[in-house]
Amino acid sequence: MNLDLDDRERAFRDEARAWLAEHVPASPLPNMDTAEGFEAHREWEAVLAAGRWSVVSWPAAYLGRDASLLEWVLFEEEYYRAGGPARVAQNGISLLAPILFEYGTPEQRERYLRPMADGTEIWAQAWSEPEAGSDLAALRATAARDEARGGWVLNGQKTWSSRAAFAHRGFGLFRSDPSARRHKGLTYFLFPLDAEGVTVRPIPKLDGHPGFAEIFFEDVFVPDADVLGAPGDGWRVAMSTAGNERGLSLRAPGRFCAAADRLLTLWKERGAGSAALGERVADAWIAAQAYRLYTFATLARIERGESVGADGSVNKIFWSELDVRLHETALALLGAEAELRGAGAPCDGAWMDGYLFALSGPIYAGTNEIQRNIVAERVLGLPRGDR
Amino acid sequence: MRFALSDERRGFARSLDDLLGDAGVPAASRRWADGDSGPGLEIWRRLAEMGVSALRVPEAHGGLGAEPADVVVAFEALGRHLVPGPYIESVVLAPPLLASAGGGPSLDDLAAGTAIVTAAAPPMAPLALDAHVAHAVLVLDGSGLSAAERGEARTSVDRSRRLFEARPAGAPARLDPAVAAGALDAAVLACSAQLLGAGERALATAVEYAGSRRQFGRVIGEYQAVKHALADVRVALDFARPLVYGAAVSLGEGSPDAGRDVSAAKAATSEAAHLAARTALQTHGAIGYTEEYDLGLWITKIRALATAWGTPAFHRARVLAAVTAATG
Numbered sequence: 001m002n003l004d005l006d007d008r009e010r011a012f013r014d015e016a017r018a019w020l021a022e023h024v025p026a027s028p029l030p031n032m033d034t035a036e037g038f039e040a041h042r043e044w045e046a047v048l049a050a051g052r053w054s055v056v057s058w059p060a061a062y063l064g065r066d067a068s069l070l071e072w073v074l075f076e077e078e079y080y081r082a083g084g085p086a087r088v089a090q091n092g093i094s095l096l097a098p099i100l101f102e103y104g105t106p107e108q109r110e111r112y113l114r115p116m117a118d119g120t121e122i123w124a125q126a127w128s129e130p131e132a133g134s135d136l137a138a139l140r141a142t143a144a145r146d147e148a149r150g151g152w153v154l155n156g157q158k159t160w161s162s163r164a165a166f167a168h169r170g171f172g173l174f175r176s177d178p179s180a181r182r183h184k185g186l187t188y189f190l191f192p193l194d195a196e197g198v199t200v201r202p203i204p205k206l207d208g209h210p211g212f213a214e215i216f217f218e219d220v221f222v223p224d225a226d227v228l229g230a231p232g233d234g235w236r237v238a239m240s241t242a243g244n245e246r247g248l249s250l251r252a253p254g255r256f257c258a259a260a261d262r263l264l265t266l267w268k269e270r271g272a273g274s275a276a277l278g279e280r281v282a283d284a285w286i287a288a289q290a291y292r293l294y295t296f297a298t299l300a301r302i303e304r305g306e307s308v309g310a311d312g313s314v315n316k317i318f319w320s321e322l323d324v325r326l327h328e329t330a331l332a333l334l335g336a337e338a339e340l341r342g343a344g345a346p347c348d349g350a351w352m353d354g355y356l357f358a359l360s361g362p363i364y365a366g367t368n369e370i371q372r373n374i375v376a377e378r379v380l381g382l383p384r385g386d387r
Numbered sequence: 388m389r390f391a392l393s394d395e396r397r398g399f400a401r402s403l404d405d406l407l408g409d410a411g412v413p414a415a416s417r418r419w420a421d422g423d424s425g426p427g428l429e430i431w432r433r434l435a436e437m438g439v440s441a442l443r444v445p446e447a448h449g450g451l452g453a454e455p456a457d458v459v460v461a462f463e464a465l466g467r468h469l470v471p472g473p474y475i476e477s478v479v480l481a482p483p484l485l486a487s488a489g490g491g492p493s494l495d496d497l498a499a500g501t502a503i504v505t506a507a508a509p510p511m512a513p514l515a516l517d518a519h520v521a522h523a524v525l526v527l528d529g530s531g532l533s534a535a536e537r538g539e540a541r542t543s544v545d546r547s548r549r550l551f552e553a554r555p556a557g558a559p560a561r562l563d564p565a566v567a568a569g570a571l572d573a574a575v576l577a578c579s580a581q582l583l584g585a586g587e588r589a590l591a592t593a594v595e596y597a598g599s600r601r602q603f604g605r606v607i608g609e610y611q612a613v614k615h616a617l618a619d620v621r622v623a624l625d626f627a628r629p630l631v632y633g634a635a636v637s638l639g640e641g642s643p644d645a646g647r648d649v650s651a652a653k654a655a656t657s658e659a660a661h662l663a664a665r666t667a668l669q670t671h672g673a674i675g676y677t678e679e680y681d682l683g684l685w686i687t688k689i690r691a692l693a694t695a696w697g698t699p700a701f702h703r704a705r706v707l708a709a710v711t712a713a714t715g
Contacts (some may be wrong), residue, residue: 198710264714275704282703285710286630286651293629317622369611374620376614380594385609 005074010255012067012278013074019051020082026178028348032088032204035211038044038122038166055093055117056100057331062109062115076252083258087285092116093164099188111191124164124193126172126215127238128372129157132372136173137182142216143189151223152176154197155187157216162364164213165202168191173234186234197221207341207356233281251319253292258290259326259354263333266347270333280329284296287322294318310378313371320361320368326354391630392460396400400460406433407468412648413681414622419471420546424520427471435500437667439465443482444572448494455573465633466584469684471547473505473517474580475696478620480506480574481525483616488560491523507535507553510570511521511697526631530567531559545691547684566591572638572649578696579631579652582689586660589685590620593667607670616666623659630655645708649701653700657693657702665691 029044030037048054049063057072067075088092097116100109115121117199134136141156154174165172169192177185193200197220202210229237244287267281294315298308308315330351331338341349362368376382392400410433415426434440439461444450451457458479465474477497481504485491492502506525507515517523518537526535538552596619597608607613634648642648664686668675675682693699 008580010499062624261714264711268711268714275700276706279700279703280656281706282710286703287626287705289633289651290626290630290655293633294626297629297632312621313624314625318626369615372615373611375618376608379621380590381596381616382597382608382614383606383618385605 009068009071009074010066010195013078016053016056016075016078017082019076020084023047023051023247024082024084028296028350029085029253031207031353032086033163033205033207033211034163035166036282037270041120042086042122044085044091045087049118054089054119055097058097058113058117062113069294069302072375073252073254073299075252077257080254080258081261088163089119089122091125091167092121095125096123097242099228099237105190105346106229107225108190112311114307121169122163122167124161124170124213125187126161126164126170128160130159134366136186137235139173139175139186141172141174143176143187143222144228145251146221146244149221149223151221152187152189152227154191154217154220154222157214159214160212160364161224162216164200164215165195165210167257170215173238176231176234178253180232183235185232186238187231188228188234188237189222190228191220191222195220195222203355206359207353210329221234251315253288253295256291256319256322256326260285263326263330266330266333266351270335277329279298280332284322284329287318289326291319291322294373310374312377313366313374316365316367317362317371317375320358322372323361324355325356327351327358331355391506392456395461396457399457400464402437403434403439403461403464404467406437407464407470410468412470413684416469416471416547416666416684419549420522420603423670430470430518431503433468440475440478440500441498443479443534444494444498445486446480447508448486449498451496453636455576456632458573458577459610459631459635462580463584463587466581466586466688467588467590469688473503473515473521474576475577476505476516476525477503477521479529479577480668481571482528482568483570484525484532484562487566490534491525491534492559505551508574510704510705511571511575511701512695514647515581515680516549516551517549518553519549524551524553526553526555526559527567527571528555528559530562530564532562532567533615534560543568543691545684545687547688548618548691549684568646569638572645574650575696575702576631576634576638578692579649579656582656582660582692583628583631585685585689586620586624586663587691588625589660589663589667589682589689590617592682592685593617593620593663594668597670602653613670616669620659620666623662627655627659633686644709649708650697650705652699652711653705654699654702657699660689661693 010024013195022385032038045054052063052065056067059068069132078091083336093116101114129139129141132194141158143152143154146153158172171190173186174189175185176187184198198217199216201214203212203214263281263284271277334351337346341352361370410430415430419427439451440456442453442461446452457475482494482497486494493505496502502522503520503522505515505518505521506527508527515524524535526533528650533555534557535555536555538554541550543550557619598606600607608638623710630652634652637645637648667682668686671682674680
């Protein structure tokens with residue numbers, strides 16, 4: 001189906017397409033969860049920002065283009081179609097920035113948004129703790145008031161913090177009022193990862209690269225200027241971030257459509273003769289197309305002023321499983337060579353690397369079990385019960 | 388694409404739901420299965436009054452000349468309420484064929500709902516549905532259209548689908564291949580919409596049951612295993628729906644991708660509705676497996692529609708052929 005674009009949208013898409021064709025690196029960058037790859041990806045963020053393509057939906061004052069949601073989706077489609085690299089700045093751009101725009105002080109926006117947009121400062125999220133994964137209300141890391149210095153003192157441990165091994169700054173929730181119950185008494189803090197008292201211990205992922213880390217806090221001082229939103233209001237602030245993460249903003253359809261197109265190419269090279277694999281390839285393409293159309297239907301709802309709410313959980317379940325399915329189908333086509341990675345592997349091992357990355361989708365941003373509970377209770381209206 | 392149902396279409400859907408909700412459709416479906424088509428034909432007449440039979444007839448013949456999206460709205464309601472009868476054949480397939488090739492009942496009678504047509508269209512629909520109530524039987528083979536005689540009856544898993552062999556009588560009239568292909572795609576799309584409606588109904592029934600049935604001291608909808616299974620049905624239906632409406636837009640625009648998009652919709656709705664049926668049965672337990680409980684009517688309907696108008700394998704192969712050709 002053809003998109004019904006107006007002149008401005010068509011011009012935007014064409015400009016993006018032309019710029020990307022000229023600037024996307026010809027060969028893949030090294031894995032961004034290595035020191036070398038991290039720097040290469042930061043440099044790419046700077047190139048994107050110089051062309052004002054790093055944060056198209058932001059205001060022009062912060063290096064954006066004031067793009068509409070539809071234009072953002074168009075950009076993402078072009079980005080992935082052009083084979084653009086993974087975005088090392090994504091945590092900041094898609095999780096923290098919407099909060100800074102909504103809850104941040106003018107000073108915080110001035111201080112943080114531009115360095116985020118051009119890759120000067122890369123952010124890591126610090127939400128999960130050893131005893132609190134999807135259940136953020138069970139957080140224990142503490143923030144104690146330090147009236148004399150005008151700020152807070154953080155103690156405790158965070159874990160599964162993506163990008164933290166190399167990132168510059170972190171954002172996360174700390175329990176600032178130990179007497180308040182679960183969701184209450186949490187405060188949202190911004191902090192440098194090289195601050196005194198912060199220890200970052202990288203954790204290698206399935207692929208062997210330090211993609212996430214534990215962060216230890218020992219009497220780390222954070223001034224009031226780096227509290228995001230009101231003290232004690234961190235849960236509400238964080239939940240608007242979670243809504244962004246689980247809903248539309250993290251996963252534009254371009255990524256899956258581009259992967260489905262690559263899968264078709266692979267099928268033509270390797271698949272002929274297997275009807276069963278052909279069915280899986282067709283299903284993967286159909287599902288990517290479904291995701292694209294679903295996204296446009298969601299955009300139409302948002303344009304009408306409807307809120308997406310718990311349907312974001314429906315969306316998250318679908319894209320995270322679609323991503324796994326797309327890659328598993330490609331690996332099935334590669335047969336015995338599927339296990340190979342790196343130089344000499346088919347497609348330089350991109351399918352296996354993509355598969356390992358996709359495996360994390362059903363786990364992060366609230367596990368799919370949590371999402372299914374949300375769908376059952378808030379979309380279908382089933383009773384909550386005791387669990 | 389700004390892709391939302393207009394207020395007019397929402398209103399049409401609501402009126403159909405109101406009519407069919409009060410019409411005693413499951414009882415009519417059971418009577419239809421037992422050979423008494425009276426109550427079912429009464430529903431046919433009332434749907435005709437609302438314009439369903441006129442949807443695809445040109446305005447010059449008393450029809451509405453409606454868009455494929457209107458057909459989707461109507462057939463989703465037919466599926467949701469389990470209406471028996473050859474609606475796809477008479478309302479969607481026949482009008483463009485008869486308008487192009489002539490013969491058969493008049494388009495005016497089709498629009499008014501006073502004439503009912505059924506058809507076989509091998510290989511996707513090798514048998515003619517409900518020929519016992521039809522005033523004419525057609526066979527669409529490639530781009531040849533023949534009048535046919537009703538042959539031997541065959542038994543469907545869905546007892547309200549009475550299937551008949553159709554024997555062409557006389558030489559086929561040649562149709563414009565584009566007209567034949569467009570009519571077939573519209574039939575596949577209508578079947579997809581019916582599957583979507585039937586799947587939604589199976590899910591709604593299961594959710595309602597899970598919220599009231601108690602076991603071990605709590606309603607079963609509190610158990611996470613039940614919740615997660617039903618949530619997966621919600622996901623599958625939510626992502627099948629945009630394929631159906633996307634295919635309606637393609638077909639309405641005369642897009643060269645219409646065949647691909649219609650096939651994608653049929654494959655996805657077959658899978659989603661099948662998951663809904665299986666999950667609804669599992670949620671209900673033994674009561675859902677009985678003949679007297681209505682859920683079984685939807686389960687067998689979904690099973691039949693999943694392979695009617697092209698099996699999922701047929702449609703996946705069609706999608707794959709189209710998209711591999713397109714990627715060069």
